[in-house]
Amino acid sequence: MIQSIAGELAGGMLSDRRPFRAPHHSASMAALVGGGLRVRPGEVSLAHNGVLFLDELPEFTPSVLDSLRQPLESGEIVIARANARISYPSRVQLIAAMNPCKCGMAGTSGHTCRRGAACASEYQSRISGPFLDRIDIRVDVPAVSAADMIAAQTRAEPSATVAKRVAAARERQIARYADAGSPETTTNAAAPSSLIEKLVEPDRENQSLLLQAADRFNLSARAYHRVLKVARTLADLAGSDRVLRPHVAEALSYRLNFGGG
Numbered sequence: 001m002i003q004s005i006a007g008e009l010a011g012g013m014l015s016d017r018r019p020f021r022a023p024h025h026s027a028s029m030a031a032l033v034g035g036g037l038r039v040r041p042g043e044v045s046l047a048h049n050g051v052l053f054l055d056e057l058p059e060f061t062p063s064v065l066d067s068l069r070q071p072l073e074s075g076e077i078v079i080a081r082a083n084a085r086i087s088y089p090s091r092v093q094l095i096a097a098m099n100p101c102k103c104g105m106a107g108t109s110g111h112t113c114r115r116g117a118a119c120a121s122e123y124q125s126r127i128s129g130p131f132l133d134r135i136d137i138r139v140d141v142p143a144v145s146a147a148d149m150i151a152a153q154t155r156a157e158p159s160a161t162v163a164k165r166v167a168a169a170r171e172r173q174i175a176r177y178a179d180a181g182s183p184e185t186t187t188n189a190a191a192p193s194s195l196i197e198k199l200v201e202p203d204r205e206n207q208s209l210l211l212q213a214a215d216r217f218n219l220s221a222r223a224y225h226r227v228l229k230v231a232r233t234l235a236d237l238a239g240s241d242r243v244l245r246p247h248v249a250e251a252l253s254y255r256l257n258f259g260g261g
Contacts, residue, residue: 001014002041002045002046002048002088002089003015003019003046005041006040006041006046008046018049018050018051019046019047019048019049019050019051020047020050020051020053021043021046021047021050021051021052021053022052022053022054022055023043023054025054025055025056025057025059025060027043027060027064028064029061029063029064029067030042031043032044032064032067032068033045033067033068033071033077033079033090034077034079034086034088035079035081039079039081039084039086041088042077042088044068044071044077044090044092045071045077045088045089045090047090047092048088048089048090048091048092049091049092050092050093051092051093051094051095052092052093052094052095053095053096053097054094054095054096054097055096055097056097056098056099057096057097057098057127058098058123058124058126058127062126062127062128065127065128065131066128066130066131068094068131069130069131069134071090071092072090072092072094072134073134075089075090075091075190076088076089076090076091077090091190094134094135096135098124099123100120100123100124100140101113101119101120101123101124102119102122102123103119106119106120108143133220133222133223134222136189136226136229136230136254136255137230137254137255138254138255138256139254165237166237168239169233169236169237170186170187172236173186173187173188173233173236174186176199177191177195180195180198180199182195188229188230188232188233188236189229189233191229193221193225196225196228196229196232197225197228199232200228200231200232200243201243202228202243202248205245206243206244206245206248209245209248209249209252210224210227210248210252213227213252213256217256219255223255226255227248227251227252227255228243228251230250230251230254230255231243231247231248231250231251232247234247234250234251235247
């Protein structure tokens, strides 16, 4: 529907496919969150119920990235103008990719950046803390060499098998929130903080682990609740009714895995 009113679909057609949007890093704030003389939805709304992919993340203007903080938190973007106030839904799965530093070679075997750690530090600092706090899972992907591609590869788990496990986890979540009196919530990510605390109920061992991480890495209240949501999801994928210490530890590792932190 959003794509239709934005003129993205020809001939009044409707689509039954979840959207995938990948704006260039030169996109303006109006292009990303919406606006303009005649207010139009931006990329974050055009990706509603789908994926918003931001490649070369630090190359986006910092103020443009920070404009995504509110829609990522609330699932809605409100555009206020002198003659109009319009809200668009913007519940997206944000996926971003970036090089570790400006030259793109930090951490690569056999390469030493002339500027050393400052290159990576300055490049990654273009992403503000509040924006980064809204990204639940951070994974460092090492560079793939030609030797890695030539060498024999172990057969990976088929996508169909992974899809079945994800579908089963989704069904568990839908049933869980229906039983908890919140049928409008269908995923752990969308659960209110008070509800996720009640449903996870960290035991003494997990509380100790979370407390140590909070003290050492200065986890915010938002980060704490997002760690619980990721841990609950990991438990669902494993078919576990309870959130165990390995699930919490893995969720914490994803939260702290950025720039070697």
